[in-house]
Structures are given as C-alpha cells and as structure tokens.
Amino acid sequence: MSEQQLFKVTIDNITINVAPGTSILQAARSIGGDVAPPAMCFYSKLQGSGGKCRTCLVEVSKGSEKDPRPMPKLVASCRTTVMDGMEVKNITSNKVNEARAGVVEFLLINHPLDCPICDQAGECHLQDLGYEHGKAGTRYEFQRRTFQKHDIGPYIQLHMTRCILCYRCVYTADQLTNKREHGVLSRGDHSEIATYIEKAMDNDFIGNVIDVCPVGALTDKTFRFKNRVWFTKPVDAHRDCPICAGKVQLWMRGDEVFRVTARKDEWGEIKDTADGKTGWICNDCRFEKKNVSDWVIEGPSVINRHSVIAQGHYLGLKQPEETIVKVMHGQNPRFFMDIHDVSEVNRLGIDLSLIEGPATSDTFNELKKD
Amino acid sequence: MKLLLEKNHVAGIRGYEVYRREGGYRSVEKAMKMSPAEIVDEVKKSGLRGRGGAGFPTGMKWSFIAKPEGVPRHLVCNADESEPGTFKDRYLMEFLPHLLIEGLIVSSYALGSNVTYIYIRGEYAWIVDILEQAITEANNNGWLGKNILGTGFDCQIYVQRGAGAYICGEETALIESLEGKRGNPRIKPPFPAIKGVWDRPTVVNNVETLAAIVPIINMGGEEYAKIGVGKSTGTKLLSACGNINKPGVYEIDMTISVEEFIYSNEYCGGIANGKKLKACIPGGSSVPILPANLLLKTAKGETRYMNYESLSDGGFATGSMMGSGGFIVLDEDQCVVKHTYTLARFYRHESCGQCSPCREGTGWMEKILKSIDSGKGKMSDINLLWDIQSKIEGNTICPLGDAAAWPVAAAIRHFRDEFEWHVLNPDECLKRNYGLAHYADEIHVPVTA
Ligand SMILES: Cc1cc2nc3c(=O)[nH]c(=O)nc-3n(C[C@H](O)[C@H](O)[C@H](O)COP(=O)(O)O)c2cc1C
Ligand code: SF4
Ligand code: SF4
Ligand code: FES
Numbered sequence: 001m002s003e004q005q006l007f008k009v010t011i012d013n014i015t016i017n018v019a020p021g022t023s024i025l026q027a028a029r030s031i032g033g034d035v036a037p038p039a040m041c042f043y044s045k046l047q048g049s050g051g052k053c054r055t056c057l058v059e060v061s062k063g064s065e066k067d068p069r070p071m072p073k074l075v076a077s078c079r080t081t082v083m084d085g086m087e088v089k090n091i092t093s094n095k096v097n098e099a100r101a102g103v104v105e106f107l108l109i110n111h112p113l114d115c116p117i118c119d120q121a122g123e124c125h126l127q128d129l130g131y132e133h134g135k136a137g138t139r140y141e142f143q144r145r146t147f148q149k150h151d152i153g154p155y156i157q158l159h160m161t162r163c164i165l166c167y168r169c170v171y172t173a174d175q176l177t178n179k180r181e182h183g184v185l186s187r188g189d190h191s192e193i194a195t196y197i198e199k200a201m202d203n204d205f206i207g208n209v210i211d212v213c214p215v216g217a218l219t220d221k222t223f224r225f226k227n228r229v230w231f232t233k234p235v236d237a238h239r240d241c242p243i244c245a246g247k248v249q250l251w252m253r254g255d256e257v258f259r260v261t262a263r264k265d266e267w268g269e270i271k272d273t274a275d276g277k278t279g280w281i282c283n284d285c286r287f288e289k290k291n292v293s294d295w296v297i298e299g300p301s302v303i304n305r306h307s308v309i310a311q312g313h314y315l316g317l318k319q320p321e322e323t324i325v326k327v328m329h330g331q332n333p334r335f336f337m338d339i340h341d342v343s344e345v346n347r348l349g350i351d352l353s354l355i356e357g358p359a360t361s362d363t364f365n366e367l368k369k370d
Numbered sequence: 371m372k373l374l375l376e377k378n379h380v381a382g383i384r385g386y387e388v389y390r391r392e393g394g395y396r397s398v399e400k401a402m403k404m405s406p407a408e409i410v411d412e413v414k415k416s417g418l419r420g421r422g423g424a425g426f427p428t429g430m431k432w433s434f435i436a437k438p439e440g441v442p443r444h445l446v447c448n449a450d451e452s453e454p455g456t457f458k459d460r461y462l463m464e465f466l467p468h469l470l471i472e473g474l475i476v477s478s479y480a481l482g483s484n485v486t487y488i489y490i491r492g493e494y495a496w497i498v499d500i501l502e503q504a505i506t507e508a509n510n511n512g513w514l515g516k517n518i519l520g521t522g523f524d525c526q527i528y529v530q531r532g533a534g535a536y537i538c539g540e541e542t543a544l545i546e547s548l549e550g551k552r553g554n555p556r557i558k559p560p561f562p563a564i565k566g567v568w569d570r571p572t573v574v575n576n577v578e579t580l581a582a583i584v585p586i587i588n589m590g591g592e593e594y595a596k597i598g599v600g601k602s603t604g605t606k607l608l609s610a611c612g613n614i615n616k617p618g619v620y621e622i623d624m625t626i627s628v629e630e631f632i633y634s635n636e637y638c639g640g641i642a643n644g645k646k647l648k649a650c651i652p653g654g655s656s657v658p659i660l661p662a663n664l665l666l667k668t669a670k671g672e673t674r675y676m677n678y679e680s681l682s683d684g685g686f687a688t689g690s691m692m693g694s695g696g697f698i699v700l701d702e703d704q705c706v707v708k709h710t711y712t713l714a715r716f717y718r719h720e721s722c723g724q725c726s727p728c729r730e731g732t733g734w735m736e737k738i739l740k741s742i743d744s745g746k747g748k749m750s751d752i753n754l755l756w757d758i759q760s761k762i763e764g765n766t767i768c769p770l771g772d773a774a775a776w777p778v779a780a781a782i783r784h785f786r787d788e789f790e791w792h793v794l795n796p797d798e799c800l801k802r803n804y805g806l807a808h809y810a811d812e813i814h815v816p817v818t819a
Contacts, residue, residue: 051557052724054765073764079557102761106730139754142737165723184552187535188721189733 007084008065011035011058012092012327024077024088025056029267035327036267037090038100038129040107040214041166042078044269045278049171050078053164054103055129059096062087074099092327097133104133109140110189111215112161120216122229123305125268126164145189152182152195153202155221155287156210160192163217169193169209176280177203193217204243207286211262211270222287223259227251232258234303237295243282245273249301250292257290266304371597371623373585373605374578378465384500386507389468395513397587401476402519409480413583415591417603422448422539422576423654423694424769425678434563435481436571443571445483446548447474447580449490449497450532450539454655454716455696458607459577461619463490463497466581467504471527473580475513476587478525481573486527489544492534501529536720540768541574543722554722555768576694578607598624602677606692612650612699615639624677628652629666631676632699645701649785652681653693655713656773658780659706660690686780706788707799710781711739717774728771731762735778742789745796752789756782 006017011028012035018027026044028036037058042050050056056078060071065085074096077088090096108130115121147160165184170193173182182195210218232251239246251259262270262281273279289295382388389395401409414429435443447470451459463470470488478486490498505527508514516524530548532538538547542556545567566572582604586594595603602624611617614632616639622631631637632647641647647662666674669688674680678692700709718732738755741747759775766772782789792799 051767052726054725054727057765076557099761099765102765103726106726106734106761109730109734140734142734145733164726165729167724184723186723187537188718188723189729191723191729 007082007086009082009084009086009088011088012090014327018082020081020084022082024058024060024075024080024082024086025050027082028058028077028088028090032266034091037077038125038133039078039267040125040129040164041168043168043171043212044267046168046171046212047175049166049168051076053107053166055100055107055133057096057099057103059089059093060086061089061093100133101135104129105135105139107164108134109138110145111164112144112146114162117225118162118216119219119224119229120162120213123268124216125214147192150194151221153206155207155283157219157221157224158193159217159219160194161217162215163193164215165191165193166214168212168214169218172209172212173203173206176205176208204282204284205280207283208262208270208280210286211264214268220259220287222290227253227258229259234301236263236298236301238298239285239289239295241282241285243284245275245277245279246281246285247273247279248281248285248295250295250297252292255292257292257295260286260289263301264305268305371605372621373597374462374466374469374581374607375619375621384465384467384504386468386504386511389466390511394468395472395511397472397584398475398479398513399519401479401587402521402523406480406482409476409587412586412591413480416586416594417591417601418579418582418586418594419601419603419678420576421578421582421606421695423453423656425692428575428579431563431575432481432573434561435573436564437482438571441570442484443482444567444573445474445478445481445486446541446544446567446572446574447486447488447577448539448541448544448574449488449494449577450536450544451494451577451694452491452536452539452720453694453696454713455609455611455651455698456654456694457609457611458619458695460494460497461609462577462581462607463494464500467497467500468508469581469584470501470577471504471508471513473583474527475508475518475525476583477573477575477580478527479518479521479523483573484524484526486525487548487567488527488529489538489548490529490531491539492532495531498529498531505529535722536716537722537768537770540770543768544574545572554724555770557767578695599675599677600679602679602692606676606695608676608695608697610638610697610699612697613642613645613701613704614699615642622676624675626676627666628674628676628681631697638697638699641699641701643701645703647699648702648704649700649706651690651696651698651700651777652676653691654696655698655716656769656776657691657693658686658689658776659700659709659784660780661784664688664784665690686776687783690780705743706781706785707739707743707792710778711736711743713777714739714774717770721770721774722768725765725767725771727762728766728774731758731771732774734758735774739778742792743799745792745799747789747793747796749790749793751793752782752786 004019007020008017009027011031014031016031025037025039037056039056040053056076057074058077059074062068063071064083150158152158170183184191185194210220232253235250235252237248237250248260249263250257262279265271271279377383377392380392410429410432418428419425420428449459474486514525518525532547535553537543538553540555541562543553547553548567562572562574597604605621605623607619607621609619620637633640649659649661650665651657651659668674668683681690681692683689714736718736721728721732723729735755735758738751742751755778759778762771763775
C-alpha cells in the first residue's frame with residue numbers, strides 16, 4: 001500500500017504536513033503553543049461538537065494550492081478541514097484577534113465572574129481565555145442573566161448562570177448514555193441546559209459531564225467548596241473497576257483524596273487509555289472512592305495544560321512551547337500576564353497538608369524557607 | 371404583469387375543479403413528457419432566483435444536488451415565512467394552494483424526490499388544512515401518488531407544521547426541525563445538497579420559488595427570462611406594509627421604479643394620511659433600512675428600480691437588498707430608534723442561542739437600544755452599538771447573526787442624528803414627542819403631475 005498522501009498547511013507561518021480530513025484546529029494543536037486557537041466548545045472525543053463558541057475563528061488567507069482564493073469570512077477552525085497548500089492566520093491576523101476579543105467579551109457579559117467562589121477556578125477554560133484575550137474592563141452595563149441552581153441527581157449540581165452553552169455536556173450525555181438525559185430549553189440568551197423537569201441525571205457515566213464542562217456550570221457535589229484546585233496535588237492512580245477502565249487522577253492534599261477526575265491532556269480533554277478508547281470514568285470511581293486505600297497510586301501527574309492550573313509548580317511540569325514571540329517577530333502582545341507565572345503555589349516539596357486556612361504566595365515562600 | 375396571481379380572483383380557484391378548468395396542472399402534463407434534466411435546464415434558462423431571501427439561482431441550486439446510487443432525495447418547500455414584513459407566501463398558499471402543489475410536483479419530478487415536504491410555520495394553522503385539502507384533491511385526480519401519468523414516477527407530499535420559531539426558516543434549522551429535533555442551524559459544510567433531511571441529498575426552496583416553476587414550464591425558460599431586467603427575471607411577489615394607503619401583496623415584473631411602486635395607485639397608493647415618506651425597508655426586516663432620498667435614487671442619482679441589482683446598488687453603504695420582498699414603509703412620524711429597537715427585540719427573541727456572538731450580542735443590542743429609546747442612552751452607546759453589530763456580523767454559524775446586525779448598522783449609518791437626538795433630548799423621548807420632521811434626513815415629496 002502506498003503511503004497516505006499528506007496535506008501541507010501553513011499556520012502563522014509555520015508549515016506542517018497533516019493527514020487529509022484533519023481540522024485546522026487539530027493541525028494547529030499538532031504545532032502546539034499559541035498557534036493553537038482556543039476552543040471552548042469543540043471536544044475531539046465528542047462527535048458533532050464544535051462550531052458554536054466561535055473562539056477558534058481563524059483567517060484562511062489562501063484556500064488551497066488548487067484554489068488559492070482566501071475565504072471571505074473567518075472560519076471556525078474546529079469544523080473546517082485543511083486543504084493541501086492552505087495558509088491560515090491565527091494570532092498573526094488582526095482580524096482574528098479582534099473577532100476573538102469580541103467573542104470573549106460576548107462570553108463574559110452574562111457570566112457572573114464569581115471565580116472566587118467557583119470550584120472550577122484555576123482550571124477554567126473561560127478564565128484562561130479571559131486572561132489571554134480579554135479586556136481589563138467591561139462595557140456591559142446591564143443586569144447579568146441569572147438562573148436558579150439545580151441539583152441534578154445526588155452527585156452533580158448545575159449552576160446555569162455560569163454556563164456558556166457549549167453543548168459539550170449534551171453531546172456527552174447523548175453519546176455516553178443509552179438514553180437522552182438532558183438538553184437545551186428555550187432559545188437565544190434565555191436558553192438553558194435542563195433535564196426539563198428537575199430530574200436526576202441517572203447513569204453510570206453521567207459524571208463525565210463535569211469533566212467536559214469548560215466552566216463551573218456542572219460541578220461535583222462531593223467536592224463543592226472543599227478546596228481550591230491549586231491547593232490539591234494531582235496523582236495518577238488506578239483500580240480494578242468492573243464498570244470503567246478505572247484510570248483516574250486523584251486530587252489530594254496530604255493523605256486525603258478530595259476529588260477524582262479522569263486524566264486530561266494538555267488541551268484539557270480526557271486522555272485515551274492504552275487501548276485507544278477515551279478514558280471516561282464511571283460514577284463509582286469518581287464519587288464513591290475517596291480513600292487512598294481504594295487506589296493503586298502510580299505517582300504524581302504531569303500537568304502540561306496551557307492554563308492557570310499549570311502555574312502551580314507541579315512535579316515534572318511541562319510548559320507548552322511558546323511560539324508567540326517567534327511568529328510575531330519578537331512582539332509579545334499579551335494583555336495581562338503570563339498565566340504560567342502568576343503565583344508560587346504548589347512548589348515541589350511543600351506539604352500542602354501543613355497549610356491551614358487560606359494561603360498566599362507568601363505562605364508558600366515561608367514554607368520553602370523552612 | 372401577473373404570472374402567479376393571474377387567476378387569484380377567479381371564484382372557487384382554491385378548489386381543484388375550478389383550478390383545473392382555468393388551466394391548472396398543465397405544467398405537470400408538459401413536464402412529465404420531459405426528462406428531469408430538461409426541466410432543470412429550463413429552470414436554468416429562466417434565470418429564476420430564489421425568492422426566500424438570498425436570491426440564489428434556482429437552476430444552479432438544483433444542479434448541485436448529489437445523486438448517489440440508491441439514496442433517496444428530498445425536496446422541501448420552505449413555508450416558514452416568519453420574517454417581519456413578509457407575508458407573500460401566506461397569500462399564495464391561502465388563495466392558490468394548487469399552484470404550489472403543481473409547482474411541487476414538477477420540481478419533485480425534476481429532482482427525483484418521491485417524498486416531498488412542506489414545512490409551514492406553526493402560526494399558519496388554517497393554511498395547513500387548505501394545503502392538505504389540495505393535496506388530497508391532487509391525489510384523487512392522479513397528480514400525486516404512484517405512477518403519476520403513467521411515467522412510473524411516484525410522489526407524495528406531506529405538510530409539517532413548525533412550532534413558532536423564526537430560525538426554523540433557515541434551511542438547515544428547518545431540516546433539523548423537520549427531523550423532529552431542536553431547530554438549531556447545522557454547521558456547514560456539508561450543505562443540504564449533499565446531506566440534508568436524514569443525511570440525504572435535499573433541496574430547500576421557498577414557496578414562491580416553487581410556484582414560479584409552473585409558469586416557467588408552461589411558457590418555457592427563455593420566454594420567462596424575457597420578463598424583467600438583467601438578472602432579475604420573471605415576476606416577484608411583494609408584501610407591502612407600513613404607512614401606505616394600500617398595504618397588501620402585489621406581483622410586479624421587476625422593471626418598475628421604487629417611486630412608482632410606492633406612489634402609483636396600482637400598487638401602494640402613496641403614503642397614508644398625506645404624510646411624507648421618511649424611510650423604507652425594501653426586503654423584509656433583515657435588510658438595511660434606507661432613507662427616502664437613497665431609496666428613490668441611488669447614490670449616483672439614478673432612479674432606483676424594484677429589482678435585485680438596483681436595490682443593492684451602492685452596497686450596504688448606500689443601498690439595500692431585495693431580500694424576501696417584505697416592503698416596510700415609514701412615514702415622517704415614525705421613529706427610527708424605536709423601530710430599530712423593535713427589530714432588535716425580535717432578533718434577540720429568535721436567536722437559537724447556539725453561537726456566542728449572536729446569542730449574547732442580540733441581547734446586548736436590544737438592551738442598549740431600549741435605553742436609548744427611553745431617553746436613558748449615552749452618546750458612547752451609539753459607537754458601542756456599532757461595534758457590537760460589527761463583531762456579530764460574519765462571525766456566526768448562520769445568517770441570522772448578520773440579519774440581526776444589518777438593521778442596526780443601517781439605522782446608525784443613515785440616521786445617526788436621530789440616535790443623537792434621543793440622547794440629547796431624554797425628556798422629549800420619554801414623552802414620545804420625537805419631533806422627527808426636524809432632524810430626519812431630507813424628506814421626499816413626490817412630484818405631482
Ligand atoms: C434566519 C433565517 C430565516 C429564514 N426564513 C426563511 C423563510 O421563512 N422562508 C424562506 O423561504 N426562506 C427563509 N430563509 C432562507 C432559507 O435559508 C433558504 O435560503 C431558502 O429557503 C432557500 O430558498 P430559495 O432558494 O427558494 O430562496 C431564512 C434564512 C435565515 C437565515
Ligand atoms: S453546562 Fe457546561 S458543558 Fe454544559 S453547555 Fe454549559 S458550559 Fe457547556
Ligand atoms: S447565528 Fe444566531 S440563530 Fe444562527 S446559529 Fe448562531 S445563535 Fe443560532
Ligand atoms: S471551538 Fe470552534 S467554535 Fe468553539
């Protein structure tokens with residue numbers, strides 16, 4: 001068999017070869033770093049996802065070798081496949097940066113910005129997006145949209161006010177469970193994720209909606225308000241589970257397991273297990289196994305996500321390659337701060353269980369001195 | 371010139387007997403002697419452009435439909451007509467239901483659709499009965515069903531009611547809704563011509579487009595193309611409303627001027643109550659509003675005509691669009707800010723909410739317009755509105771985002787002074803005492819003979 005013909009695609013002046021059928025987003029992710037557009041709704045493990053949030057818009061300045069015309073509008077990179085010879089501008093396009101700043105503003109106008117009391121803070125994709133593409137102030141002067149909190153079943157709480165309507169949880173429930181569990185009610189800015197009547201979402205795998213939710217709209221009731229994620233240390237662990245593969249991440253402080261999640265990759269998506277299947281975990285592993293003795297600990301997880309969570313100085317931390325300065329000819333047009341360098345928490349060798357109550361960088365520096 | 375509405379005043383034309391006696395279903399007899407490809411060719415020659423809003427050439431659209439072996443294809447008639455100001459399809463279906471059915475049979479044959487759907491807006495409940503009656507009559511007389519006219523072609527038409535969402539007029543949302551799902555537009559590609567209803571190749575056409583197939587087959591594509599001008603061939607239905615003496619549905623050939631359409635007694639009969647013309651939205655709520663001076667004459671000072679090319683002359687800077695033919699006229703007493711607020715409220719309510727710019731942007735624009743309209747606006751709000759609409763336009767999944775952005779952009783482009791007046795005179799706007807004649811664009815007074 002002859003080798004599969006590859007397509008040449010250039011993104012922000014970096015050229016690579018990818019298989020036909022690859023989306024622009026996936027191609028950009030294979031380059032990595034800043035060249036990869038932010039994606040709030042696309043989730044490579046969920047069929048049909050993407051196209052909705054519009055944060056991944058890019059400019060196609062050359063359609064293909066055969067038809068070099070540029071595309072008239074910005075396109076959603078997650079749902080546009082590459083063509084041979086295609087040239088794409090992401091961070092090197094002013095049009096993209098402007099449109100993206102617009103999308104971030106739209107996503108934030110009705111968001112409660114209650115990060116200080118939100119369990120997702122620290123690993124929230126919207127927070128990361130705000131850091132990197134947002135503006136310092138808001139131009140929105142009206143009351144923000146709010147909803148009642150809903151308990152959907154014994155394990156999950158839905159706080160619709162924080163939802164960005166990415167539909168990931170809808171696809172997860174549709175594709176992972178054997179009956180439709182929930183969906184979207186109403187239209188436009190009054191639409192909401194709901195089970196229609198306040199019904200429990202009741203399925204062995206429904207807990208995965210928490211992992212796919214990019215914001216703090218779906219939270220783990222067994223973890224709510226127990227700890228900030230950056231005060232917990234992630235550890236890879238497994239158990240012999242009759243329902244799922246049982247390969248998880250424990251988020252620990254001292255000997256206490258605060259939270260169990262699936263293992264995630266650098267894009268915040270659930271990793272594949274050794275057999276190539278997505279490592280969804282079951283409710284039992286996620287919500288019921290909160291003792292160290294339930295698990296075989298493999299060792300500290302490598303956190304390599306481009307996110308606030310990665311600023312913790314975790315063991316083996318691998319920061320993504322920064323391409324921004326390179327492709328922008330030495331410029332570094334970030335608004336706020338490098339999210340990998342904002343605080344001092346979670347230095348290696350610090351025993352988090354020694355810290356009582358709220359902690360700041362100073363607390364960590366103190367501990368380091370001892 | 372009348373092709374579609376030629377017989378609409380014949381008593382009993384809604385029923386099969388009279389419709390047939392008046393020459394109905396001739397086009398089916400003629401078409402069944404032709405090959406499907408020949409029909410598509412006639413439609414191409416006719417120059418017919420889609421009447422649903424975008425004006426895409428129908429013959430070309432038909433030739434794009436994929437024909438994979440063994441996969442059924444579908445024709446869907448878009449009767450969702452929910453654009454504010456547009457009510458031409460309703461008239462056609464209500465008074466000449468057999469004309470639509472006849473057009474559907476010919477088109478189904480041309481496209482190879484054995485199962486054809488009419489997706490009708492839920493609010494047109496009584497029209498569903500009229501259409502179903504017509505379908506039954508057509509069935510009973512051998513125009514539908516198995517082996518039509520002995521050709522071996524089978525066809526059935528079903529009417530599906532929507533549940534009251536404007537977005538279900540967008541063709542891919544319509545398809546989702548037809549399949550029984552939530553009416554969210556699909557992300558394209560793939561286009562319906564490749565994957566439409568149940569992932570089968572599908573053509574979605576407007577009611578008026580499909581009705582126009584009847585005269586095209588009867589008279590031949592070339593003859594049809596001789597009516598009208600340039601790329602605006604054939605006749606067009608317009609639904610005229612607002613401050614005119616004779617609101618209603620009119621059929622025109624696209625050679626008359628906008629001025630004639632508004633002021634002649636054959637059509638709108640002039641502005642009501644002796645008022646003056648201030649502005650007009652020529653093609654349904656989604657297209658840009660034009661002030662009187664730019665409506666009647668293009669920026670180059672040429673007469674503006676009621677056709678696709680002339681209405682869009684000057685692009686969005688000084689022109690508008692033919693759109694879906696909803697002709698909304700505003701007289702000198704109407705407030706453009708209030709009017710724009712009303713439209714913004716509509717789009718906010720009708721956004722499906724899938725993509726963030728449209729979902730959040732439409733709500734934001736509505737709130738700002740409401741505050742300007744009620745005398746609580748700031749000068750900076752006007753530029754903010756401009757910025758918001760520019761960040762929605764072109765960045766959304768479906769054209770509803772554009773349709774929400776354009777009216778706001780056009781209102782600010784042509785009537786910025788009116789927005790400023792609202793900011794500077796909050797008390798007077800609260801009293802709804804707009805004093806518009808003082809600050810609106812030059813108001814048109816027709817030359818009286
Ligand atoms: C928000 C939205 C609403 C629409 N509503 C209608 C409608 O009510 N009727 C219609 O014929 N086309 C409507 N369209 C246009 C359709 O998507 C499609 O272009 C049209 O049905 C094609 O038919 P045509 O080629 O005969 O014009 C709408 C489009 C959008 C974006
Ligand atoms: S609840 Fe979370 S996952 Fe579900 S749509 Fe909202 S933001 Fe997306
Ligand atoms: S543009 Fe508006 S209506 Fe269209 S898909 Fe996006 S949110 Fe829905
Ligand atoms: S990630 Fe592509 S549109 Fe949301």
